[in-house]
Amino acid sequence: MIDRVINSRGFDNFDFRFIGLIFVILGVGVLSIYSVTHDQGVAFPFYAKQIVWILLGTIAFLVMWLSDYHRIARLAYPAYAIILVLLAVVLFEGKSSRGAQRWIPMGPFAFQPSEFAKLVLIVTLAHYYSKAPRVGWLQRVVLPGLLVLPGLLLILKQPDLGSGLSFLAVYAAMLLMVGMRSKALGVILLFSLMLFPFAWEMMWGSLHDYQRQRIMAFVDPAYDPGGKGYHALQSRIAIGAGELTGKGLYGGTQSQLKFLPEGHTDFVFSVFAEEWGFLGVLALLILFVTLIWLSLEIVARAKDQLGALLAVGIICMLCFCVVVNIGMTAGMFPIVGIPLPLMSYGGSATIMTMASLGLLLNVKRRRLSFF
């Protein structure tokens, strides 16, 4: 027993594979960002900045990995309160980009609270469910729902549809994993169905023009290649043009000649797909699946409910982002502005994702410690 405890404090093979996978995916991301932005002609181009974010993310990763996740969970409510305040600040003081206010300027950089809100929400919900046995649909569904609601509304107000959907996804996934009686599930479904028209009206009404156009363009991107469906179509062209083996590094005309917008952020997957083709894409999908598979192992061996819930929340968030991002670039979903975890350029997202993965590994690290 003692040696296993000691062993768990060390750096084992599992950790090595897990961290290795993370950095391989990060590396692929940097390469793709480099490919699109290498000729930017500025002193500090995106790929260089992304490396800085990865370094900062590594620190966040180490902090989250090496602390005690129980202690982290205890900070959940205050942290959630702070995030709510920051989300409110964004609405008034934030920096806007393309019709949305998402960033709080911090010197030369900008900080995106909605990214961090996702992680904080996961910790908060995990903390909530594990603190005491939550029984009955009021405790299981409504109360956490009320916890989610202010954050969700503030994020939608920005508006940041992508983060809002991630928020909902985290909530739904945690609910599902905590388990619900069939009766409670039925009530939720019924309410959802009844509320759907109103919710749709509210959602649709609260969307900005560009968001509506993007969703409309999803239906038929070829309808207006120069206009609303432009992103979706150019992204599909980029991916499709990669064919089996891709056009090679820097060979992607769609991204190199800037037909594909946002090639370094939301559409980094399209850049990768154009340059490396279907084979590259398959390899990347396998990397992501393996990472998530290892994460699921951590849940399966979690020693307590808090750990398991934290891990599940983080996995669900990652899965959601990966699937929705690739799905939207491939034209399966509307374009909602969700970055590809570990690959898209972005300080807040990179740091948050790495912190989350650190916390995930933390759950594994603590699984055999008894004290």
Next chain:
Amino acid sequence: MATAGLHDSELGELQRRLIILRVGLLLVVALLALRLWHLQIREGPYYRDLSENNRTRSVIMEPARGLIYDRNGVLLANNVPSFTLYVSLEDVKNRELLIEQLTNLLGLDEALVRKKLTARGSKQLPRKVKDRLSLREATLIESHRLDLPGVMVQVESQRNYPGGVTASHLLGYVGEVSPEQLEKPEFADLHQGSIVGQYGVEKFFDRLVRGQAGQKSIEVDALGHEKRTVVVEQAHAGDNLYLTIDVRLQKVAESLLGEESGAIVALDPRTGDVLAMASRPGFDPNVLSRELTPKQWAEIVQNEGRPLNNRASQGQYPPGSVFKVMMAAAALESNTVTPSTTIHCNGGYQFGRRLYHDWKAGGHGSVDLRRALIQSCDVYFYTVGQRMGIETMASFAHMFGLGEETGIELPSERIGIVPSSAWKQKAKNEPWLPGETISASIGQGYVNVTPLQMASLIGTVANDGVTFRPRLVRAVMDRATGALEERPAVPKRTLKLRPEILPLIKEALAGVVTEGTATRAKSALVTIGGKTGTAQTTALSKEKRAEKDIPKKFRDHAWFVAFAPVDAPTIAVAVLGEHMGHGGSASAPLAKVLIETYVKLNLPAPAVVPDGAVAREADAGGQDTR
């Protein structure tokens, strides 16, 4: 942690539910992989094509038109660099906005711009919106370039005629190929905005002069900025033409007509070379080669002087007494008269109830053929015509090339009219009247000829019966190889006349100048033979009115045809002055000046075509100038 143990059962439950996540994850990833397989493998080639289309733009490189020189190598038409405005429709996001911007920036006609941008045709090829931009306009466009996606200013060569109105009808002008033209097979390899010859030599020899457009595939980024050239298919410049005209003689001919309407044609009877071909009023081909607004175009077309009409080859006039040259040959060959046959002229010819007047009241007395020509006696030819009959007259007229094309290499040559009973039946559905034979015998009535036909006729006489097809282009220089291809003179036909007939007529025509109706053409420099003609334009009563009292538009056309020197002619001239009155007083002096000019120029024949170096130097901005 104390609480941890309390939920062990729930933890186990949660961990059992992980299977949902595992299965769900694999399903969703499989779905993504399937979608990507569909995009990249099944539809991959399609999207690859789309990405190629995205990045490449076809740019047409207009060829430089071939240069046109006169017989001595004087440049008549060249190309100058000029800015042309193109719009690449693929890069235009908002067409209405662009139309508004262009209209505002350049002051263009909105409807015109709209027409250019919405015309049918390939979307891949850029549309030409305006040529000959001023430097200011080009700068304006370039400075607004970021606001005008898809708009390009290219440097291209534009047709330029250094001589302005000089030889305008002969050279013609160029213009954009019209939608109707584009449907014809000979324009099949052209595209909207291509420049083709629309008139004159430019049109007739368009195939040679046009050259071949090149195409450039350029790679552009999303903003339409050129990144690099992918494929180049060079444009091939058109061939150079060396005309037969002498621009010095041409200028003299044009200045002789001055403000009058009319035509002067000078041929070398020995080869058919067109030495000068003037038609007045003229136009500036530089203006017409530009894009005209409908209003400008209407002004030119509706101009009463009909400046676009090449009177030399398209103007049809009654030949008047010039016709007597042909009549004299016909009368002798058909044995209607002999050289010594005399006919008494008392100033009129009675036929039925009508009296046909001679131009000279009181008549010429007894005249033989020679005197009849010298004095242009109408009664003599009335009589001859009446004896000969209209059919014989018509067949000889055809022998002299009347009623048919001379074959000059210009578009839309007119053939005039040689009347006969068959012709009248066909054209008017009426029988021939005997009195009409009498009018026809002095070149009035239905007879119609072009000045070019008259020049060719007198040239044939001067050249002892051998007609050459009028030749406009002496040589063509292939721009690719530099090879010069001479175009030989083409004999058209030889008159079947008894050998003594033409010398006799030539001698009489020399007499016309020395002692007859054309003494004003008498030159101290050179012997000239010729024949005057005064073509009635309306059936004015024959009562004599002072020339100046008749309104200009009712006055007679003044003809004079001439050749010189009489014993070995090197030039044949036809002068027609519309409404200028009598041929002897109005036209003969012009022919004299022209012939004297020609003699003074002492043309070395044939002139040497300048070498290629000169040609290339003059071709400012030839090749591809994009």
